[in-house]
Amino acid sequence: MVTNRKRVLQKIDDWRWLLPQDYKAGMRVPGLIFASEEMLDIVGEDQAIEQVANVAFLPGIVKYSMAMPDIHWGYGFPIGGVAAMRIADGVISPGGVGFDINCGTRVLRTNLTEEEVRPVIKTLMDQIFRDIPSGIGGHGQVRASLKEIDEVLINGARWALEQGYAWPEDIESIESGGAVPGADPDKVSKRAKERGAPQLGTLGSGNHFLEVQIIDEVFDPEAAAAMGITGPGQVLVFIHSGSRGLGHQTCQDYLDVMEEATERYDFRLPDKQLACAPIKSKEGQDYLAGMTAAANFAFCNRQLITHWTRQAFQRVMGRDARTDLGMFLVYDVAHNIAKIERHRLDTHEIEVCVHRKGATRAFPPGHPDVPARYQRIGQPVLVPGDMGRYSYICAGTQQAMAETWGSSCHGAGRVRSRGEAKRVLKGVDIAHRLQERGIYVRAQNRALLAEEASEAYKDVALVVDVLDHAGIARKVCRMRPIGVVKG
Amino acid sequence: MADLGGVQEREERSIEVEGRDAETLLVRWLSELLYYLDAQEMLFRRFQVEELTGTRLRARAFGERIDRDRHDLHFGVKAVTRHMLEIGREDGGYRAKVLFDI
Numbered sequence: 216m217v218t219n220r221k222r223v224l225q226k227i228d229d230w231r232w233l234l235p236q237d238y239k240a241g242m243r244v245p246g247l248i249f250a251s252e253e254m255l256d257i258v259g260e261d262q263a264i265e266q267v268a269n270v271a272f273l274p275g276i277v278k279y280s281m282a283m284p285d286i287h288w289g290y291g292f293p294i295g296g297v298a299a300m301r302i303a304d305g306v307i308s309p310g311g312v313g314f315d316i317n318c319g320t321r322v323l324r325t326n327l328t329e330e331e332v333r334p335v336i337k338t339l340m341d342q343i344f345r346d347i348p349s350g351i352g353g354h355g356q357v358r359a360s361l362k363e364i365d366e367v368l369i370n371g372a373r374w375a376l377e378q379g380y381a382w383p384e385d386i387e388s389i390e391s392g393g394a395v396p397g398a399d400p401d402k403v404s405k406r407a408k409e410r411g412a413p414q415l416g417t418l419g420s421g422n423h424f425l426e427v428q429i430i431d432e433v434f435d436p437e438a439a440a441a442m443g444i445t446g447p448g449q450v451l452v453f454i455h456s457g458s459r460g461l462g463h464q465t466c467q468d469y470l471d472v473m474e475e476a477t478e479r480y481d482f483r484l485p486d487k488q489l490a491c492a493p494i495k496s497k498e499g500q501d502y503l504a505g506m507t508a509a510a511n512f513a514f515c516n517r518q519l520i521t522h523w524t525r526q527a528f529q530r531v532m533g534r535d536a537r538t539d540l541g542m543f544l545v546y547d548v549a550h551n552i553a554k555i556e557r558h559r560l561d562t563h564e565i566e567v568c569v570h571r572k573g574a575t576r577a578f579p580p581g582h583p584d585v586p587a588r589y590q591r592i593g594q595p596v597l598v599p600g601d602m603g604r605y606s607y608i609c610a611g612t613q614q615a616m617a618e619t620w621g622s623s624c625h626g627a628g629r630v631r632s633r634g635e636a637k638r639v640l641k642g643v644d645i646a647h648r649l650q651e652r653g654i655y656v657r658a659q660n661r662a663l664l665a666e667e668a669s670e671a672y673k674d675v676a677l678v679v680d681v682l683d684h685a686g687i688a689r690k691v692c693r694m695r696p697i698g699v700v701k702g
Numbered sequence: 703m704a705d706l707g708g709v710q711e712r713e714e715r716s717i718e719v720e721g722r723d724a725e726t727l728l729v730r731w732l733s734e735l736l737y738y739l740d741a742q743e744m745l746f747r748r749f750q751v752e753e754l755t756g757t758r759l760r761a762r763a764f765g766e767r768i769d770r771d772r773h774d775l776h777f778g779v780k781a782v783t784r785h786m787l788e789i790g791r792e793d794g795g796y797r798a799k800v801l802f803d804i
Contacts, residue, residue, distance in 0.1 A: 290785040290801070314781040314803045351703060351778035352743050352768030410740035420778040421804045460740035463780045463803075467733055470784075488784060633804065660776055702778070 221259030224248065230685035234267055234280075241485065242271035247279035248286065249624075251681050257630055257673065258286055266293040269485045273298065274493070275305020277560065277567060281619055283574050284681040285628030285673060289313070291488030294573035294629075297622045300494065302555065302566045306482070307499045308491035309473055309506070311570030313551035314466045316506055317513035318423075318457030319575075320597045320625075321389070321547035322608065323521060324443040325540050327450040327532070329429045333697065335531055336427065340657050340698040342527040343425060347520055348417040349702035350659030355416025357519060364408045364461075364512075365400035367415070371511030372547075375518035382537065382544075385518065387586045389547040390576060393514040395507045395554065402505030403461065404468050411461025411512060416519035418456050420659070420702025422667060424602060425524065426453045427698035431605060434690040438592040438610050442545045444692055451694055452542070453606055454520055455599055457551065458513035465509045469502045494568050503553070503568075510552055517547055545608070546586075546595035550575045550625035558620055569620045577611030577623035577688050585611075596623045596688050600675030602656065602667060603649060605695045607679045614686035623688040627675040636671035643668075649699070656699040667701060703739065705774035709747040712766040720758050724789050727759050728798060732782040735763070739778070743768040777804050 224232040227247075232255065234246030246267040250258050258264065263286050270292055271280040277299050286295035291310030300306055332339065348355060357378075359367065367374045372393025375381045386392050400408075418425060430449040433439045444451075458465075473490035476498040482491065492498035521544065525536035536542045553570045578585050578594040585594045593610040600606045615621050631639065645664035649656050658664055665671075682688040715738060719730040738744040746765035753760040768775070781803040788799040 290783045290803070314783075351739065351775055352770055352773070354743075406737055406741075410737055412741075413743075414740065421780070460736075464737070464740075467781055659770075660774070663776055666777075 221255040221264070223264070224255065230681050234264060236271070239268045239485070241483065242268055244271050244276050244279055246271055246282065248282040249681055249685055249687065250284045251677065254284060254677060254681070262288040263293045266291070267296065269489060270296060270298050272484055273300060273306050273308065273489060273491060274482060275300035277301055277565070281622070283622070283624035284678040285573065285624045285626055287628050287630070289572065291486055292570065292572045295624060296572050297570065297574045297619055299558070299567040299569045299620045302494050302568060305494055305568060306491035307494045307502055307553055307568050308489055308570065309466050309469045309502060310488045310490065311572050312466065312506055312553050313572045314463045315457035315551055316462035316466060317510035317549040318551045319513060319517065319547065319549040320453065320455045320599055321517050321521065322545040322597050323452040323524065323542050324545050325450045325452070325528070325542050327540060328448045329450065329697065332427065332450050336655050336698045339427065339527065339531045340655055340700060342531050343524060344657040344700050346523045346527050347425065347700070349423070349700055350420045353417050354413040355519065356523070357416045359412050359415050361408050361412060364412050367515045368400040368403060368508035368511055369398050370394050371514040372518040375515050375522070380522040381518050385521070385544045388544040389514055390549055393518065393547070394511050397504055398508035398511050399504035400508055402501050403465050403508045407461045407464035407468065410464045411459050414459040414461070415516060416523070417459060418520065418700065418702055419459055423456045423702050425520065425700040426602065426696040428453050428606060428694035428696050431693045431695045433692045435610070438689070438691045441588055441592050442595060442608065442691070443541070443543055452524055453597070453599060453694070454517055454524070456513070456517055456520060458509045459516060461512050462509040465505050469505060472498050473502065506553060510549060513549070514547065546597060548575045548597055556620070558616070567620070569622070571622055573625050574622050575625045576621055577615045578621045579611050579613040579616045582616070593689070595691070598624060598626060598675060598679055600627045601669045601672040602696055602699045602701065603652070603654065603669035604675065605693050607675065607693050608691045609679060609683070609688035610691050612686055612689055615688060619687055623682055624678050627672040627678060629671055630673050631671045633666040633671070636668060637665045639670055640665040640668055654696050654699060656701060658701040664701065703776055703779060704745050706747045708773050709745045710766050711748060711764040713744070715744065715763045717763055718760045722757060724756065725784070725787050727757070728789060728800065729782050729784060729787065731759055732800065736779055736782065745773065779804055
């Protein structure tokens with residue numbers, strides 16, 4: 216039985232907890248966990264705190280090994296972990312990104328209201344379920360050759376635009392313009408491309424989803440207006456997907472490389488899954504270039520999904536997706552990625568590699584990487600909850616920039632494993648339960664919905680509240696689902 | 703990933719992996735199966751090991767391509783992780799524990 220580790224934490228304030236550097240010999244920096252006191256019981260129960268400590272061993276780590284309130288254990292790095300390493304002497308680690316490179320989310324706004332969509336929600340979700348493959352064994356409508364995949368890896372969502380799957384305005388509404396510089400298709404294996412090519416334009420399975428949601432409450436009207444959000448009753452679409460088999464294979468390929476490199480560079484790490492290499496080494500540069508390429512694949516993937524979503528709405532509502540329904544992209548964020556960024560540290564500027572694993576970038580108002588229309592309010596931060604409750608949109612702040620390398624949480628965070636969730640919900644027809652609450656769900660296998668039910672996740676409202684109170688991310692609005700497609 | 707009861711042996715693949723130890727072999731073997739799932743939509747129901755040493759595994763895998771109408775499909779698997787990976791002997795056989803990223 217795992218001892219609850221919350222007692223090793225020192226309270227900084229109601230939302231911040233310090234894991235002292237002397238907790239474990241070998242930690243180069245302390246840990247900093249964002250959580251409420253109530254959440255610490257859950258946080259302390261699994262290996263997550265130990266993992267926060269382990270990440271602090273990594274060479275070149277600056278300031279803190281951080282954890283967002285949605286933290287739970289992962290392999291090596293915790294999910295909800297943020298760690299920045301100096302470029303000069305720091306390491307890059309695939310475990311700090313995750314297998315699903317650039318798993319991320321995006322939100323589309325619409326001019327539709329709940330009254331207009333409710334009568335056709337079943338038809339709409341059925342159409343989406345047909346047009347956008349989810350689960351296993353589905354391949355996308357785009358049959359990209361391996362050569363085209365190389366172009367996708369470099370150009371990301373811009374490739375989708377060139378092929379007619381995007382609106383011009385979409386590009387500026389995606390993190391890094393939908394194509395992070397530095398991608399090298401040669402650093403992605405042929406195997407990875409063969410796995411990913413048939414899956415371009417698919418949702419995936421597990422916790423991936425496409426939801427039709429209704430604005431429930433607006434907390435910041437000015438910020439909401441900048442995002443094209445008018446008020447309660449408005450229909451939005453929330454999409455969650457990643458780099459599919461291409462990213463998964465890329466991570467796998469480099470974990471092997473990094474394991475060998477870790478030994479060669481003689482890094483003493485408490486967990487093999489923190490395998491890493493110096494950012495400036497060949498291994499580090501290769502992984503960075505390959506991971507970036509996989510990230511661009513995911514941006515393209517979410518763009519293609521967006522295209523068919525717009526088509527589905529157009530078909531079912533009988534109205535033009537652009538000129539009538541106004542289905543513009545609010546924003547698209549990655550929540551499994553490592554990026555080279557410039558940040559302020561005390562009085563000077565520093566270039567670091569920021570690992571965000573189950574954590575989202577959250578840049579402040581005025582930052583040059585934030586789109587023009589969000590300059591006053593900050594970068595939109597998309598925070599999905601589980602399919603039975605609600606999701607949030609927040610905005611990045613100066614406090615986040617100063618404290619967390621401009622990072623925020625990414626979602627609700629699991630509290631029960633898939634097995635536990637199934638046991639707890641044995642005999643419960645989740646689809647039926649959701650239906651009774653006005654949520655229509657389509658899934659490849661209804662029996663497995665228990666693993667994704669509310670009981671399996673933290674309450675995302677609590678997660679968002681912590682960061683809102685801590686000044687890291689400002690709440691803008693809350694949405695609740697009325698239609699769900701799950702893999 | 704799927705209920706094997708509905709999977710037929712219509713095709714076969716020959717799979718070879720190498721690794722420095724049994725754990726690595728297991729991870730690489732399972733990763734190969736994932737490759738065939740994603741790249742060729744293959745589900746395998748039976749395996750015939752032809753060569754197994756401490757560092758090498760060669761086997762034939764029998765199955766068929768996914769048929770969404772016929773097969774009872776579950777979740778996909780993103781990756782095979784090394785987290786809490788264990789292989790041990792039990793009751794004259796082997797027991798392995800592998801964590802998958804789903």
